Amino acid sequence: MAWDRYDPSLAAHDLVQDLKWDPALRAQFKQNEASVLDRYPHMRPEERQAIERRDFRALYDLGMHPYLGGQLSRFIWGNDAGRGAIEASNRLVASLQGHAGGIPDKP
Amino acid sequence: MAWDRYDPSLAAHDLVQDLKWDPALRAQFKQNEASVLDRYPHMRPEERQAIERRDFRALYDLGMHPYLGGQLSRFIWGNDAGRGAIEASNRLVASLQGHAGGIPDKP
């Protein structure tokens, strides 16, 4: 992945910003994700589907900025400095590398 | 006048933007100008005084952007396409050129 697929017009970026800036929206997402996704009229069907399936590979292929992708993964899988964020980054990397577990690429 | 005195940090710029975007603030300014100017804690005393005295020369010397200066002059002296805007630009130019009337510099 490099910047050649990057698409700053994706509505998913706005979703992550709104979640980051609005705790009430975060609570609503956890309770009723569809009602939050409905707020983004410019979100494309394939973008929405990738979010619903937690398919970060698809999301990045559509052009999502990885920094906001990382934040979305932490929101979904765990954001604390210890276990949660590690779990989130493992699952993110697994999704991006197209398999279900393990942490590849350790130096 | 050129851009060498231009100071985009002047609070007067925000005042003009707020007046432009908020009809209620415009009404408040006409009724009680001081109460509006009080809203800008970063406005310097000399900036405020220049506004209160309609001294556009002083305001421009402090660094006001002329486009926003023109809008302020029209808000104060007349904004309609016919007589008002002409009156406003005459008075603005008179203030900028340091005398009380006439339209100099006609080609």
Place this chain on the structure above:
Amino acid sequence: MAEIVFAAGVPHAPATVGLFEKAPDEARAVVAETFGAVGRALRAARPDVLIVFANDHLTNSRITAYPDFIIGMAERHAGPHEWFKEWIGCRDWALPGDPEVGRSLFRGLTRRGIRMNLEAGPLKFDDNLSVPTVLTDLDQAGIRVVPVLQNCTVPPFPDGARCLEVGRAVAAVIREDLPPGLRVGLLGSGGLSHEPGGARYYKIDEEFDRLFLERASQPDHAALLRDITIPRMEEAGIGGTAEVLSWFIVLGAIGERRGESFGYTGWPSFRCGIGGVVWEVG
């Protein structure tokens, strides 16, 4: 591969609307012939979408957070914004937008190294879009419009060389990213010499204006850059004349082409030199 089927540059001085009836015959004729010719060429070219580059005049952003470009991707654009209504004195207008072209332009220019803002909500329009719209009856033409608001007046702003470069990137997006068969028009709205709100509010620099119209009409961008510099623009009127940079973007997009202009007037009460160019893009 979409194609550019129309390209023109016009000024947008509000007084060409508000003081039209009071102007002398000769000045009225230049306004009528310029905008008439631009309107006819536009309709004859049958663009699906018209991308308009025009100075924002500090209408949408604070001076402390001022972007160089804002692409409007709303479904519909309408104006003039309330504050400008009585000043311009024109009719209310509305234009269909083109969210997909706006989005492609944003994505494509970003990928080509040009920073743009994208605004999905309504933008506020002043004389920048209002004057060309009402003088060419663009709102009756059934053409979708993508406005690109440009910083021509809040220093530091993109200069002539940069605007030509932006234009070349716009052309690449049109050629490489927009749908095949889409017919695209380009309009630069701004200039000529004027100093809105400045000490030389009533000064018009006819010499600059005539030179600019000549350079803009010739297929020679090197001569344009050499003669129409930012210092020369500022000499012809600070904070206003540099709006001719919107024409530079169109020129960058179409490459070196000949253009036709339709007379010139420097009637002082327009507070702006008036003249336009339609370029040959066939």
Place this chain on the structure above:
Amino acid sequence: MAEIVFAAGVPHAPATVGLFEKAPDEARAVVAETFGAVGRALRAARPDVLIVFANDHLTNSRITAYPDFIIGMAERHAGPHEWFKEWIGCRDWALPGDPEVGRSLFRGLTRRGIRMNLEAGPLKFDDNLSVPTVLTDLDQAGIRVVPVLQNCTVPPFPDGARCLEVGRAVAAVIREDLPPGLRVGLLGSGGLSHEPGGARYYKIDEEFDRLFLERASQPDHAALLRDITIPRMEEAGIGGTAEVLSWFIVLGAIGERRGESFGYTGWPSFRCGIGGVVWEVG
């Protein structure tokens, strides 16, 4: 004529706080020695004000309206922003601001052709300012801080040559516009190699990091620009490594000076290479 009395560059990886206790001795030593040395040099230099350049990480602006730089002119800066608290796992902190220096920087850089945003209200801070603050106890030092949030991650962003140029303009503002006798410190916060949120989240490019620390410590900006290019940064980790551009601004401001660094660690769980430099500015 104010003077630059302190200049340093550090990374701001949140895991150097959150996972510090779990790190191996060698990695902990590098973190402790680097931030310890920077903190001591900072106190010894007794700056009145510290200008911190640091990546904004999309914390304050939408991706569709992303500025290159935002100067914070609030009376007080505090963090971390609520969303980042549990992720960074550091204490809450507050720093005195310096509205007048922020304002002068904005005015002075604008006049020197550098576009900046100025934010009078509170900015949201993430690891960019939080990590250096808590690791150097900057919030105990009684030094006023002016944060300049920088775009290092939303393409297109200012490259190395441009950041050196911005730094030279910052130096000119300090020298020519700030009050005589004012003691100014400069800190670049960002890097080294990392790819936050990317497919190579766990990859650290030690070769890049060691080369960068070496080039940054030598008084040779041509060699820095030649070896530490944006493509090389992206190779070492997309969307994160380019934060070393914050150091380029400091380097542009101080000119070609020698620097000292305090070890390096590429412990993978920090998810970022760790090393810092303090430059000789005496």
